[in-house]
Amino acid sequence: MARRLAGFLVLLLVVSICEAAFLFQPISDSHRSAALELFTPDHGSFKSLEETYEALRTFQILGIEKKPDLTATACRSISETVGSSSSTAKDLFYALKANSIAECKIDKKASKGIISRLNAAVSGASSLLDFYYSVGGLVLIKDQSSEADVHLADAEGVFRSVKAFSQSDGRWRYSSNNPESSAFAAGIALETLAGIVSLASSEIDQSLISTIKNDIIKLFDSIEKYDDGALYFDDKLVDGHEYQGPLSTTSSVLRGLTAFAAVTAENLNLPGDKMLGLAKFFLGICVPGDAKDFFNQIDSLACLESNRVSIPLILSFPSTVPSLTRKDSLKVGVSTVLGSEVPSLTVKLVGAFSSGSKDASLVESQELNFDKASGLHILNGLPKSIDVGSYTFVFEVVLHEPEHEEVYFMGSQTKVPISVTGLIKVENSEIAVLDSDLGSIESQKKLDLAGKNAISLSANHLQKLRLSFQLTTPHGRSFKPHQAFLKLRHESKVEHIFVVGNSGKQFEIVLNFLGLVEKFFYLSGKYDMELTIGDAAMENSLLVAIGHIELDLPEAPEKAPRPPPQPVDPYSRYGPKAEITHIFRSPEKRPPQELSLAFLGLTILPLLGFLIGLLRLGVNLKNFPTKPVPATFAVLFHVGIGAVLLLYVFFWVKLDLFQTLKLLGFLGVFLVFVGHRILSHLAAASAKLKSA
């Protein structure tokens, strides 16, 4: 189940990656440009000879002119590997493989050394990969130099020991002590066996070959399938590094199969649709993004193109969206998977069905004309019975020469989805406001849906709005588009969408506002109207603003639903806020300085009056003590008072309360002392005066 699910997922993916699911395009220029992008050597050379080979092989198949420096650097590393005695069978194998394309000169002595080393490796091999690299290396040497005498002495023995890895289900193991079997290994084994057969000095026993044939047929029984007919091999997902993925696995099997089919005279009896299914698989992945996958795809397609089992042919379509209005003709190309020429053949349109219905074919069987210049088969003008819409066309390919039927395989019939488009006539469009009870027309206006409209209507909740139009196909039939919406948008951006229904050609929608007040959230005001008519087959799909309607709806009752919140514009949500500056308390109002000074002067006047008064009273200092001690105390007392007053002045000017009080404390004590002395002296003096 999980496996099937996985397969389904891959299918989904393939569908999503490649445009139309059931259409396969042969390799094109997009592959060529992708190849140049993917196989870019860093600093002039590839990381390994394997990558070098893959790049060279891909360029060779795609017919991309190799850059000379690529070959030169490849040759250098090939000759290094070949010359070195420490290189393993794997290194030698890939060096020789790369050399089969780069065609560098390998000196004879080195090649003799390799032959003996590879021969030793064959006899010492214990795992499938050992056999694969050593036998593969020998085959490559044999192909590259005609003089070298390369053959396996005990070919049949080697054959049997490789055969020992095979499993009953057609899969193979990598070595005898590894129980995991895989289809990937099967591909490698087949390639190895093909190599052994070609290296054998004597005929290999036919019974051995036919057991391998059976193995191949069993292996193909385990092939997996997508809905679109693509076939592929996949191994169980195991944790080990051996899991390769469906692309590598399928590619490996195909390579093995091609190699094996090439060396055996027998027919492998594989049905051609299997090969076509494999071709669909490789074409279905479009352009892989990985160099290894890319190589596997291209190399496998090359195998499919040149194999002896059957060569699949692919129908390709430059366009499957013909337009009736432009009188497009339907063009079909037939090519091999790599897009090369095919023998002469005829493409027939055997049926056309309206998609979704299983009715009888809409067209008679007819042959397509072959246009030599473009190499395409052309259906001139679509049949009369085909109107706009989507159809499934069924094509059949007939090869002209019967012997080609053995070599090529096309599949019996190919179904292709075709959508026919055209200009749809929009007529008799009008909009009207109707009185509800009588149905009498209040105001009716014609619309020009192709141009601009600025209709303004007004209605209240007792009235109705009617919009109607007609759609006709180029063949004069009625047309029902997928999208026919009338949109009313209130000023507050609340939108209401209505589907415009039809009866025959006539499309009509009647909006009864009485039933819609709740839906409209009782929002009166201006509604913009917009009509959208669109369909895949309609070339002139339209989105027109009709104008606006002033709706006068009743007041909303208390429990009426509120309109949904409308999205906030993201641009206005952010952005700087308005600056705020603090408004400071304004300072208190003060009188002008002159006024203050004037009043200052006034405050001094009483003092002056006091002084004048004293003088007028004839104040004197006759009581001032005459004896030195009381006189000293008197002086000190007044100095003290003066000091306290001065301290007050200082308090005003600079001192704070604490400093002032401290000083005042000292001065106070001093004043009390001297004050007591002088005052008691004065009191004693005046008492003496009274008693006297």
Next chain:
Amino acid sequence: MGKLWLICIASISILLPFLCNAFSPETPTDRRVLVLLDDFAIMSSHSLYFNALKSRGFDLEFKLADDPKIALQRYGQYLYDALILFCPSVERFGGSIDVAAIVNFVDSGHDLIVAADVNASDLIREVGTECGVDFDEDPSAMVIDHIGYAVSGTEGDHTLIASDDFIKSDVILGGKKIEAPILFRGIGHAVSPANSLVLKVLSASPSAYSANPKSKLSTPPPLTGSAISLVSIVQARNNARLLITGSLSMFSNRFFRSGVQKARSQTKHEKSGNEQFLTEISKWIFHERGHLKAVNVKHHRVGETDEPALYRINDELEYAVEIYEWSGTSWEPYVANDVQLQFYMMSPYVLKTLSSDKKGLYSTSFKVPDVYGVFQFKVEHQKLGYTSLSLSKQIPVRPYRHNEYERFIPAAYPYYGAAFSMMAGFFIFSFAHLYSK
């Protein structure tokens, strides 16, 4: 051998906490991304996108979504910094991952890219809902646009959309204008108007609608017009960034390489805008753009350099902060002219735009208001596409001390004069009273 193991385990346990934290201004590099796929074939079919990420230094780990061994965290530590869900049809994640685990992953500040597709599973829809977007509920619905479709020779159902209705934000989409429209095929989603964190990056055109292209419409589709979002982003409050789209194929090599011609337009673009659009937006998602940090917040009285413990009302002060933006490799000065400072107590008393020296330093000066209390310096910088900066620093403001008031007020001179003339009078009177005969 045993010793080696010990060393290994010890070093791993020491390193582990440093390896896989969410994006943080302290360790902004070293990012590991888990990519969950429906099928490994996506690795090759979407390789251009993955390679673009790898070339920017991301360490991608590809896993099947139903692999029983996948986990986002181990021993309480997250193993990855970001998650890419390229598995639209997965019904159940393998291992310990479920929707709650993904939500927690995002809640702890990690980034997420979700690509749904037609027939997206309920699980992926649920992830979308958690992210704040609602995919069209009809499982076979697609976004259809009969006016804004991409012209194609082999497709007639107008589900391949060429959209060029981008959000206008250089930080999200890069400074270079995206010339070519974006190819999109998949499902649309709606952004909840109540959610202010979700942004529509790529919207459908007004003529688009979301419906099953194969069946007739009898009721109005739930999503129509430019309310349909094709690609949305979310920046969570913890600065985790999310990308949600209804199309997996828009990331594919085929769409990256494909040319595009919008219907009714004569210009044919050699290459669709997908590569530029998705690469630029991935830079934003992975915090290579628009991630700000603020350092060196300084404030002092004008003419001083030390930061006081408190200010007096009516002080003149200077405030400065340095703001940098992460560029993927280094912190670059952030240049903007709308960074604002608030002097805040219950409500802003002063709100001022900081002036920039274009090297990352933002500064301003202002007078402390004549209101005392505990204020805050607040920089709340929220800008479309940028991480939100929220700095606040508390600072008390005191009133004048008793000796800081004006001491010699001319208007009071008459009072002073009266007092001093009184004192002088008293001094003279003391002589007159004591010694006069």
